Amino acid sequence: MNQICLMDNILDGHHTAYLKTLNQIPATNNISKEMMTISPIRSIVPYMKERFAVFRYAFGEVNHRFSVLHFLYIDNLYVAGAAYRFPKHCKLIGTLHQFPQSSIKQKLLRMFCRRLEYVIVHSEFTGAQLEEIGIFNYVVINYPVFYNSGLQISRNEMKVNAGLSEDKMVISALGGTRSDKGLDLLLQALKYIGKEYHDKLIINIAGKEENITKEQINHTLSSLDIESRVVLRLLSDEEFYQNVKLSDAIILPYRTIFNGNSGPMTEGVYQGIPIIGPSHGNIGALINRHRLGYTFESENIESIARTIEHFINDKWQVNELSEQYRQSLEVGAFIQNHQELYEKLIN
Known part of the structure; x- marks a missing residue:
């Protein structure tokens, strides 16, 4: 050759x-x-x-x-x-x-x-x-999926190791806090989640601090009665894997300008974790075609909130289509x- x-x-x-x-x-x-x-x-x-x-x-x-x-x-x-x-x-x-x-x-x-x-x-x-x-x-x-740790540990064990409650649903927004990834939209959407869901939910934010700053994130989270975990730094492969593994869902609050592939989505799918993502573009098509989770109207904070509530109420499971797609990764x-x-x- x-x-x-x-x-x-x-x-x-x-x-x-x-x-x-x-x-x-x-x-x-x-x-x-x-x-x-x-x-x-x-x-x-x-x-x-x-x-x-x-x-x-x-x-x-x-x-x-x-x-x-x-x-x-x-x-x-x-x-x-x-x-x-x-x-x-x-x-x-x-x-x-x-x-x-x-x-x-x-x-x-x-x-x-x-x-x-x-x-x-x-x-x-x-x-x-x-x-x-x-x-x-x-x-x-x-x-x-480029990184697949051989670490054999359950989601609940990973939650405990991270200091999180085992009986709450962890929704993770992972990766750099660039504006096109819409973390600010997610933070605004949390204000619209019904109070009956607050004690069932943990928001896990982990990744490099970029456009959306630590001050902005903490200011919004401090006004909410929702448990949260914030780790703002570049994650090692092992740390990224751990953040995926402890999640009950991966959320992608991406703006419509983002139309590529998502590392957190790929890793989440591979671990059999549902994806909450925008209905537009490539990500929306993948979620819907392969039944990978739930979609919301792009850049609509109330739609994001309702979709999070639907995820908490629903019992998503790995299915034939999602498993076929997982194997292709x-x-x-x-x-x-x-x-x-x-x-x-x-x-």
């Missing part, structure tokens, strides 16, 4: 796990490098230069004439990539994590994808969105699907 070069320009969080997993495939070569390419378009010239630098670096590292270059995260590249002159000797793959809402970005994405052999997406829903704008050279490979399938795609390009 000829050399396959893996390139990412962000090297933290799930990006690292994603890269390390694919780098297990024989003949893959990691050329990834942390580069400043995540800022929004404020000034077009530095924006384009910053991304052109990524392309120049990546192609400079690809030395074998028949190599495959796989950009693992094209979300912050395709706007500039549509205008970049790519070398002809290299076959290109790109992975898209979120479908753009802007019609201009959709046009630029279509132009960029014409230069790729394949664009990889992580759901059939995103694939259908690509088809709607004229992109058909896509492959669906489910986003997997195995990291082995993720590796095999990529390897087969690579082999198709070099044979």
Whole structure:
């Protein structure tokens, strides 16, 4: 197998796990490098230069004439990539994590994808969105569970270890407190939950402090008669797993601007935990298609509150559809699907 070069320009969080997993495939070569390419378009010239630098670096590292270059995260590249002159000797793959809402970005994405052999997406829903704008050279490979601790411990034991009540339902909002993940919407929604549910519920918030600050979170929670646990720092893999494991449900109060895959959702599904998420986009489609839990009207705080109440009253259980989807999240399938795609390009 000829050399396959893996390139990412962000090297933290799930990006690292994603890269390390694919780098297990024989003949893959990691050329990834942390580069400043995540800022929004404020000034077009530095924006384009910053991304052109990524392309120049990546192609400079690809030395074998028949190599495959796989950009693992094209979300912050395709706007500039549509205008970049790519070398002809290299076959290109790109992975898209979120479908753009802007019609201009959709046009630029279509132009960029014409230069790729394949664009990889992580759901059939995103694939259908690509088809709607004229992109058909896509492959669906489910986003997997990267971390699966061998720790054998029950949910109640995990709750006790975290200092939480065993007889209450723990709803967890996990990950960085970015504004697009809507933690502030969840905090506002808690005010609308009926008082009869307060003593049945624990809100568990854990992840890196970002746009939604510790002060904002604690200010809202202090005014509510609902038990809570707040851990605001970057979690290790083990800590993240523990927070998933102690949960009775994972909630994703994401704004409509968020239309990608969710690490907490994937981990929750794999652990047989119901998901409470927005009805829009990829996440809503996955929850409803595979019966993974409950959906609420996106960005509607009263709908979030009613859905939490419904979860407390309901008795969700793992079902045939959710189990089939859970099995598709195995990291082995993720590796095999990529390897087969690579082999198709070099044979």
